[in-house]
Amino acid sequence: MIEEVCKNIFRITVPLPNNALSAVNTYLVKGDERSVLVDTGFDLPISSSVLRRALELLQVPPDRLDIFITHQHPDHAGAAYSIVAPGALAYSHCAPDGSSLDFIRFSFEEQERLVRKLLSAAEPTWKSHRVESEEKIFERHIISWPIPESGFKRVDEGDVISAGGYDFCCILTPGHCDTHTCLYDEKSGIFISGDHVLKDITPHIVDVNLEMKNLSRYLKSLKKITDLPVSSVMPAHGSIFTGLRERCEEIALHHEQRIKDIMTLIDCGNNTLGNIASNCIWNTRNVPWNELSVEMRIFAYGETYAHLSYMLNERLIEIVETDGQEIFYRA
Template identity: 35%
Template sequence: MEGAKHVELVASGVYRLRVPLPNNPLRELNSYLLVGGAGRPLLVDLGFDMSECRNALEQGLSQLDLGFEDIDVFITHGHPDHCGCIARILRPEMRVFAGFPSSVTLQERLCQEFRGFLRWTSGRSTALQYRQPLEPMSEMERMAYIAKLRAVRMTEIVTPSFEAPVTVLSDGDTLSAGGRDLRVVAVQGHSPDHLCLYDADRGLLIAGDQVLPSITPNLAEFSIGENVLSRYLASFDALADLDVSLVLPGHREPYANLPARLKELHEHHERRAFEVQQAVEQGNNAVVSIARSVTWKNPIPDWDDWPMKQQFFAIGETLAHLSYLESQGRIGVNVENDRVTFHA
């Protein structure tokens, strides 16, 4: 029963289920089960749409004498490593809570971002990519872009379709589950639908991917002016106001001292922004040349040899920092002949 051995009590009434993420550098997802009191147990985050993830969840629950029919589900955000397994475990009695209404919403957002990525990398970064919301997408377009993502081996980042009726939660809502009242804290940056859960009585923060302990969550934007990084850093203020004794992250180990980690992440992104600014000051004016000029933790030295998925994340992160710099007046933006370029 591999997977069942990966169940541990991490706080009063909170178990961590280690869910494997095959062929992924993150290696594992932390799924948290909240139990106790008269309410139904709540399972937080699920893993990919893979049998390995489903089996680990099933085996972990069975260790605690529970099945999928006994629990409700909370999804911190709509990335496939957190919600992809929902269709495999859904039961008629199960309630699903999240910050997004459906899988279609998640797929459309990804396809809009991929369309933006293709424009930026082809040099056709039209004025629509500057201070404009991502363009709406028809169902036919969405299906076509999903096919493109699959063709370039990026299926892993596509959220599978599911028919679960989702109860959409917002900032400040209270979710009563697992014998406790949990405050919903909406945060921005890593995902536009990201929600954390705060247990004030026990000083617990279920943080999803917003504040990871030893790695930095990916931040990406594909339309300059979304200010993803600015919104991510602004979310730290709300988190810093919470009285937290233990953070339960989506990946890696639980940790204490949330304020120290928020400070580290803020400093990391300031250093990153300064490096991007230097690349612009050195004469790189297109996003691809800027991305090539900054440092990445990638074992493949030549950018041209990177898989498209890695280039997608790198371009999105570079644009997030360019947008941040532009909002602060530290760089300028040119829009000419349907191209967006950057200057010191």
């Protein structure tokens, strides 16, 4: 679907097959000389097909198109390599050599190792009783993406991307992802938020170990943009909305409540990652915990780990390792 959401800004909805998010919002900022496409979808033929058709209908030649990647997760950066024409730029907050700063830079096999380690920490018997332990957990396109041949053009805090009469300032917002960057045009008040602020769901904050501290960074990034004078928030998933401050406050309160809930669970004797996560309240669309797919449980464990890491950093809890298992207690 193509929709002009503001002058010279078109939302192109790209499907995410077999994914709970269903679709990603990409935004084309159409200019006279060059245009900029924000995000791209999975590394799947349907993504490039939908985008190429949209560019054709909007009369944007591929050789006059640059790309901006809000963050280097596969549903945002996956199709970048197939859309970028020779000589075009693919902007992203990345390493100076054009590679990723995020943990997703690791090979497919390394990412599998990380998620297996997380799953084994939560479910110590998982590897011995599940056939999947010797198979791939995720389809390749879910946790991998190819980098454009020319690499990414690095952007940093305060850099400006101009197109279609807009001057979008880059705002670094790590937390959901190391590389996450939002775009803000001060004159119009338009804020392209990527996955940093969503209206319909709470952004996914995950740690795969207790040293990552992604929730601490996310909450700091959330506070950073709360007071921006914004007329319209254009997120990567779900509805375009107004009221940035109110939504930021709602998200902060959500995490505050989750921390309280986890502390209550710990006080009641749910002291392991697996016990804590399985007793938290999740939006599983009425699917019982023991019937959730391994992928969904991994995401839940990762979110729980992010909150436990935050609580450890704030000295709210302490950790003891017993027989190779992490046990959490109130400090």
